[in-house]
Amino acid sequence: MPMDVSRLLLEARQCLDSGQYDSATSKLEKVLAVVPESAESHVEALVHLGEILWQRGKYEEARDILKKAQELGEKRGYVSLSARAQRLTGNTLIDQGFGQLAERAYRTALEMFESVDDARGIARAYNNLGIISVDKGNFVDALRYYEQSLNMHRELGDEVGTGMCLNNIGEIHRFKGEYELAEGLYQESLVGDTERGDRYGQAICWGNLGAVSYGRKEYSKAEERVQRAVQIFNRLGTRDLVYVEIRGLLVGIMxxxxxxAEGQIHLDAIWDAAEGLNSDAADIICNFYGGLLAQRQWNLSFARKHYNNCLELSKRARSFEFVLLSLMQLVEIEMLHYRVTGEDEYLEAMRNTLHQALDLAQRHNLHGPLVELMVLNALFHVESQNPEQGLEFLAEAKEVCHKKGF
Structure with a gap:
């Protein structure tokens, strides 16, 4: 009986979307074994296989497969498939911290999608360009891209794409400290992922919801949510960048x-995963949480080393979020070192780092980080023997909290 290639590809896509990567790979390999390279279904199977390798954090292997798919697609005139391979190549690059190369790949893919009026491809590319804008700290452009992508996905009835956009818009609100808005978007995405049986999507939503609770300092709730995400990743065998990012939250919670001791177990786990990814983005996360764990144990020199590593990598990868987070933690480290030693060099370093962080938070209108920095600014003035000025900054921080409902 002849193989039903279209059915196998559809089933493979469904398995991929629900995180059943082994089953999806098995079906795709069957297609590749019997369908000639010149056939569109062969190229489509390669694109799906490249996506699975990306999701599993096997970036070099993914790029090799996607390059072959792109070349075959261009040769045979399968423009949309070639563009998808180009866009997914961008995903592997951004996960490794190569933001400029990723942006180039996304813009090339967008042009290709537009040339054949591929609405779904255009919507996906807009979403990717939103991620690039977030990494640059350009939240206005990011929201514009995400909202364009969200509207297009909804018009197409693409629930997977809709869920991605809801999560990404939620990320912006969470980082700005607008936790209620972020929570609502994540919950909406979680409902859709649960109805579809998309386990990978559910893991992302639970991790994002855990990040909201972590930001609110609701640590018990945060732990419960993040553990649900990690359990799903463990069942899927997923050790990609998202796994590193979400399990890293457990280090922060611990x-x-x-x-x-529990925090160290989780830190070791994300370092193990990061080593297999060859990714600056993963190393950024590991260094940040390594610094956090060391800081809470008063190993200030070790914490400083990790935060500086995180800051250097973040600047190289143009990861705006972790540039700001690293600077904020370094402000605390300088203050703690000053309290221990009484040496003015630490107070001066605190002032300089604080001004850098405040400038970023104010320039990008990030109220959540801004409140924390205003409190640190107040403490700086107290340490500088200027308590009156410190009280003024605390009053300003309180006013911002009141206005924003923090």
Whole structure:
């Protein structure tokens, strides 16, 4: 009986979307074994296989497969498939911290999608360009791209794309400290992922919801949510960048609740995953949480080393979020070092780092980080023997909290 290639490809796509990567790979390999390279279904199978390798954090292997798919697609005139391979190549690059190369790939893919009026491809590319804009700290452009992508996905009835956009818009609101808005968007995405049986999507939503609770310092709730995400990743066998990012939250939670031994277990786990990814983005996350765990145990020199590593990598990868987060933690480190030693060089370093962080938060209208920095600014003035000025900054921080509902 002849193989039903179209059915196999559809089933493979469904398995891929629900995180059943082994089943999807098995079906795709069957297609590749019997369909000639010149056939459109062969190129489509390669694109799906490249996507699975990307999701699993096997970036070099993914790029090799996607390059072959792109070349075959261009040779045979399968423009949309070639563009998809180009866009997914961008995904592998951004996960490794190569933002400029990723942006180039996304813009090339967008042009290709537009040339054949591929609405779904255009919507996906807009979403990717939104991620690039976030990494640059350009939240206005990011929201514009995300909202364009969201509207197009909804018109197409593309629930997977809709869920991605909801999560990404939620990320902007969470980083700005607008937790209620972020929570609502993540919950909406979670409902859709659950109805579709998309386990990978559910893991992302639970991790993002955990990040909201972590930001609110609701550590018990945060731990419960993040653990649900990690359990799903474990069942899927996923050790990609998203796994590193979400499990990293558990390091932060353990540090905040002084469960340092447990925190070290989670830190070791994300370092192990990062080593297999060859990714600056993963190393950024590991260094940040390594610094956080060391700081909470008063190993200030070790924490400083990790935060500086995180800052250097973040600047190289143009990861705006972790540039700001690293600077904020370094402000705390300088203050703590000054309190321990009484040496003015630490107070001066605190002032300089604080001004850099405040400038970023104010320029990008990030109220959540701004409140924390205003409190640190108040503490700086107290340490500088200027308590009256410190009280003024605390009053300003309180006013911002009141206005924003923090």
């Amino acid at each position: 540090a905040a609740t002084k469960r340092f």
